[in-house]
Amino acid sequence: MNISVRTLAASVAVTLVVSTSVSAQSQLPDLDLEDLMTLDAGQVFGASERLQPVIEAPASVSFITKEEIARYGYRTLAEILRAVRGLYVVNDRNYSFIGTRGFALPGDYNSRILLLVNGHRVNDNVFGQAEIGAEFGLDPAMFERVEIIRGPASSLYGDSAFFAVVNVITRTGASLGGGSIAVETGTLGTWLARIAAGNRFANGADVALSATYEGSDGVGRLYFPAFDTPATNSGVAEGLDGEGIKQFYGRLDFNGLTVTGAYGSRQRDIPTASLDTVFNEQDSREQSTDRHTLIDADYGRSFGGTRLTIRASFDRFTYDGAYPFAGETNGAAPLVAESKGIGARWSLGSGLTRSFGGRHTVRAGIEFIDNVHQNQAASYVDPPMVLLDSRRSSVQHAVYAQDELRVARWLIINAGLRYDGYEEFLRVTPRAALIVLPSSTQSFKYLYGNAFRAPNTYELNTFYFGERVTSLRAESIDTHEFVWERYMNDWLRTSTSAYWYKADQLITTIVDDSTFLGVSFINQGEVRAKGLELEAQMRLRGGAQALMSYALQSAVDQETQAALPNSPRHMAKGRISVPVGQAIVRVCRGAIHQQPGDGCRVEDVSARHRQHQHDSSARSLLGALGRRAEYLRHPVFGPGLESAPSGRYRPERRNRPDRSPLDAVDELIGQPRRP
Numbered sequence: 001m002n003i004s005v006r007t008l009a010a011s012v013a014v015t016l017v018v019s020t021s022v023s024a025q026s027q028l029p030d031l032d033l034e035d036l037m038t039l040d041a042g043q044v045f046g047a048s049e050r051l052q053p054v055i056e057a058p059a060s061v062s063f064i065t066k067e068e069i070a071r072y073g074y075r076t077l078a079e080i081l082r083a084v085r086g087l088y089v090v091n092d093r094n095y096s097f098i099g100t101r102g103f104a105l106p107g108d109y110n111s112r113i114l115l116l117v118n119g120h121r122v123n124d125n126v127f128g129q130a131e132i133g134a135e136f137g138l139d140p141a142m143f144e145r146v147e148i149i150r151g152p153a154s155s156l157y158g159d160s161a162f163f164a165v166v167n168v169i170t171r172t173g174a175s176l177g178g179g180s181i182a183v184e185t186g187t188l189g190t191w192l193a194r195i196a197a198g199n200r201f202a203n204g205a206d207v208a209l210s211a212t213y214e215g216s217d218g219v220g221r222l223y224f225p226a227f228d229t230p231a232t233n234s235g236v237a238e239g240l241d242g243e244g245i246k247q248f249y250g251r252l253d254f255n256g257l258t259v260t261g262a263y264g265s266r267q268r269d270i271p272t273a274s275l276d277t278v279f280n281e282q283d284s285r286e287q288s289t290d291r292h293t294l295i296d297a298d299y300g301r302s303f304g305g306t307r308l309t310i311r312a313s314f315d316r317f318t319y320d321g322a323y324p325f326a327g328e329t330n331g332a333a334p335l336v337a338e339s340k341g342i343g344a345r346w347s348l349g350s351g352l353t354r355s356f357g358g359r360h361t362v363r364a365g366i367e368f369i370d371n372v373h374q375n376q377a378a379s380y381v382d383p384p385m386v387l388l389d390s391r392r393s394s395v396q397h398a399v400y401a402q403d404e405l406r407v408a409r410w411l412i413i414n415a416g417l418r419y420d421g422y423e424e425f426l427r428v429t430p431r432a433a434l435i436v437l438p439s440s441t442q443s444f445k446y447l448y449g450n451a452f453r454a455p456n457t458y459e460l461n462t463f464y465f466g467e468r469v470t471s472l473r474a475e476s477i478d479t480h481e482f483v484w485e486r487y488m489n490d491w492l493r494t495s496t497s498a499y500w501y502k503a504d505q506l507i508t509t510i511v512d513d514s515t516f517l518g519v520s521f522i523n524q525g526e527v528r529a530k531g532l533e534l535e536a537q538m539r540l541r542g543g544a545q546a547l548m549s550y551a552l553q554s555a556v557d558q559e560t561q562a563a564l565p566n567s568p569r570h571m572a573k574g575r576i577s578v579p580v581g582q583a584i585v586r587v588c589r590g591a592i593h594q595q596p597g598d599g600c601r602v603e604d605v606s607a608r609h610r611q612h613q614h615d616s617s618a619r620s621l622l623g624a625l626g627r628r629a630e631y632l633r634h635p636v637f638g639p640g641l642e643s644a645p646s647g648r649y650r651p652e653r654r655n656r657p658d659r660s661p662l663d664a665v666d667e668l669i670g671q672p673r674r675p
Helices: 005-026 066-072 077-082 230-235 467-471 661-669
Strands: 061-065 087-091 096-100 113-117 143-150 164-170 178-185 191-200 206-216 221-223 236-238 243-254 257-269 287-303 306-325 335-356 360-380 385-390 394-408 411-421 426-439 442-453 475-488 492-511 519-539 545-557 570-580 583-593 600-603
Touching: 061 066, 066 143, 066 570, 077 087, 077 096, 077 143, 077 164, 230 236, 467 519
Parallel strands: 113 164
Antiparallel strands: 061 143, 087 096, 143 164, 178 191, 191 206, 206 243, 221 236, 243 257, 257 287, 287 306, 306 335, 335 360, 360 385, 360 394, 394 411, 411 426, 426 442, 442 475, 475 492, 492 519, 519 545, 545 570, 570 583, 583 600
């Protein structure tokens, strides 16, 4: 699809007319900076690692506040992000996956989005994944706000800050303002119990604590047409959609020191019989369990015009999967395979921020990461057999600097540079911004950024993919963007963004019969994209709130000149909430238009589950849940490489007429048995 100049001009013109009309009607003076900072959208931290007005930040920013989370009843980070302009989320009844700016290749993890908690990286160090569903490990009721910072940000954060940064800011004791107990129940066996307490004491100490237990039986009977045979319960999976969640959170602020701790565990039944597992297996269920542990200590102190920050943290991620495969003979007990991923890292960083005369602000910092565990394992349960026990570790270091110069009251120049050192390669990433401020409530921005995504431990596994992967290097992206942001006093905020990017050296799957899995990875993909995003956020009379957004985008594979799979051309979203007595009535709708012939999909963005078609031709090595735009975490090997519909993203199936069920299992989780 070509985004014509006429289309762009018309869309921008609509926003101009609305903004001009509203401004003319209000006839109120511009807000000063102090007033602006009191608005929900008035400030952002993640764009520059310091608090600053949104209109002065070198990025296009959206945010969701704790009030909006409560108003719309968001239960996961995925539901929050699904409501944000330009983002789209799919779910395979196990994990949630996010796309932005036309890019969400089937089979990918969320490794091109950087996920932060209070500015601290929480992407795991095995798959590089930003887990955004219930597996994230934090209860959204403990979110103060969620910042979505679009565009490359590797000049500040390094790896994975490719398309966007999502920064979850957690609640303090003062924000909780006492204790609370919540007990909820609903349909499908859904229940939740939460206890939370927080306070800011007279000595300045601020403490917040919470514990959440949550569960659901899910849909009792799920029908899958591909399994509609008498031998597979007529295609009905019974009682296999359940989920259990445990989440613990604590935060202490005192004398410049902030200590955050969190632990989350999510166990999920998988009803889809992914990867050729036994459909509707009741005794040895297909399940996945994710656990996240976070301990983060951040200390900040000011010396005159200089602020020093020191940060130390520990993260641990574990993944366990159980996968029942058919036995060698009919009626035999399933062969259960288990897979494990263990990632752990220590991080240490420090930064200095210095202001010179109120016009010049410089921030510089260093960072060191020790990935003490990046392990993967696979085995059979009965008979016991270890197939893989891969133990890896690595270290990273980085140095960065950011410089903001206020040339005049109405003009800001921002530039940044970061050096990242890995054991296999080095990267230097720049960022620059030119920001024009006609008034204290309006800005025009030109933004340029370069970012990278380093190959993750899964992609570098030579046991799976051969020695070829040792030569993998980082992906790269260059983005140019124009942004217009404006506030109409305290009731309307508008944002218009037009962008273009080129992503190259993308890590791409290829067929390689010399490897155990018959596939490998190389740097060869290149994508170019352009788009337009519009947003209007309103506070209406009587406490009502509304938000509308529209995104137009085109992302093209440069080798095939075809639009990327799972890349919607148009996305329109809207939500409104109106207080009625003691209740709040809310409506959330979204429409996504895919490629020609795919039609228009309209849904309630607060409750969406996609049932997947299962193509029998894809039930093989690294099989897929669907033919179009579905996602898959392979239980041992990672993404479902056959989940993409065409081209080099889909390796050919290696099929043998004499292949036994045990051979099929071997092809999925270990070395194939040869005839």
